[in-house]
Amino acid sequence: xxxxxxASVLPFFPEKLVxxxxxxxxxxxxxxxxxRVSKELNSQNIEVTLDVLGEFQTRLEKIEFxxxxxxxxxxxxxxxxxxxxxxxxxxxxxxxxxxxxCYSHIRDIxxxxxxxxxxxxxxxxxxxxxxxEMELYKRLFDEFPRNVGLVLQAYLKRTMDDIMDLNTLxxxxxxxxxxxxxxxxxxxxxxxxxxxxxxxLHFAEDLEFMMANRFRVxxxxxxxxxxxxxxxxxxxxxxxxxxFEFQMLYGVTPELRKTILAGKYRMRVYVPFGKExxxxxxxxxxxxxxxxxxxxxxxxxxx
Numbered sequence: 001x002x003x004x005x006x007a008s009v010l011p012f013f014p015e016k017l018v019x020x021x022x023x024x025x026x027x028x029x030x031x032x033x034x035x036r037v038s039k040e041l042n043s044q045n046i047e048v049t050l051d052v053l054g055e056f057q058t059r060l061e062k063i064e065f066x067x068x069x070x071x072x073x074x075x076x077x078x079x080x081x082x083x084x085x086x087x088x089x090x091x092x093x094x095x096x097x098x099x100x101x102c103y104s105h106i107r108d109i110x111x112x113x114x115x116x117x118x119x120x121x122x123x124x125x126x127x128x129x130x131x132x133e134m135e136l137y138k139r140l141f142d143e144f145p146r147n148v149g150l151v152l153q154a155y156l157k158r159t160m161d162d163i164m165d166l167n168t169l170x171x172x173x174x175x176x177x178x179x180x181x182x183x184x185x186x187x188x189x190x191x192x193x194x195x196x197x198x199x200x201l202h203f204a205e206d207l208e209f210m211m212a213n214r215f216r217v218x219x220x221x222x223x224x225x226x227x228x229x230x231x232x233x234x235x236x237x238x239x240x241x242x243x244f245e246f247q248m249l250y251g252v253t254p255e256l257r258k259t260i261l262a263g264k265y266r267m268r269v270y271v272p273f274g275k276e277x278x279x280x281x282x283x284x285x286x287x288x289x290x291x292x293x294x295x296x297x298x299x300x301x302x303x
Contacts (some may be wrong), residue, residue: 024251027273031073034273038082046267048084053274055089063094067105071112078116085119095132103136110140114147124151126185145174153183154203155192163206167213179218180206204229211237220247224256
């Protein structure tokens with residue numbers, strides 16, 4: 001209850017106060033900040049995914065701005081020699097306004113990434129976007145099978161059906177590339193599992209199906225039990241290191257990240273940046289009030 005109350009009033013706090021905790025999880029406002037953080041992570045043998053903050057856009061001029069920002073981010077990342085991929089949220093490009101406009105913009109971004117031998121991950125947003133983002137991914141996969149991937153959320157009851165659907169596209173030459181996470185958006189019980197043990201069970205089932213069918217999988221979790229379960233599945237199916245990687249958010253569970261790296265597994269860290277950090281931070285708190293404990297810790301321990 002206390003977490004929910006704090007999360008609901010945090011958007012009215014001064015930005016400087018919110019930044020005290022946000023700076024642990026966001027690289028900064030500028031591309032220069034993101035490149036600096038990315039270089040530091042690369043030096044630790046950690047790959048990165050760069051993400052520009054600012055989803056759910058409704059104005060065409062802002063959509064054009066974010067497209068130009070992504071194109072520049074790719075150019076500058078390549079120029080700086082950063083070992084990175086890039087993550088896009090389709091609602092930033094008008095998915096809920098005009099799906100064809102969205103497709104056109106993201107296709108241009110994927111095309112540039114492809115020409116630089118890089119990769120774009122299409123983020124999965126809340127349930128009203130799921131079908132649209134599945135369709136968007138399939139269209140892009142048809143043209144750029146090695147340069148585009150999708151996120152699926154284990155807490156949605158439909159996810160195994162979506163995985164089986166995508167398996168029809170999956171081939172040895174061009175494996176489907178999926179980032180599997182638990183899911184953060186607040187969804188009704190009719191469509192989403194709510195209990196932690198249920199979500200973990202389905203995460204493991206989804207992961208095992210994809211690995212058994214030789215998807216290329218990004219295992220996105222900060223849950224040590226799921227990391228241990230992933231190790232078992234990897235060993236059981238004799239999965240080569242080039243077919244999977246672990247992924248974590250910037251600033252979250254660094255100690256667990258170190259143990260995964262010590263095991264010689266690939267690690268990629270999601271690095272968000274941009275001037276929309278305040279809206280991003282407060283929105284994520286509304287979606288996941290349990291993060292409040294991290295905020296309070298960050299306020300007390302100012303690093």
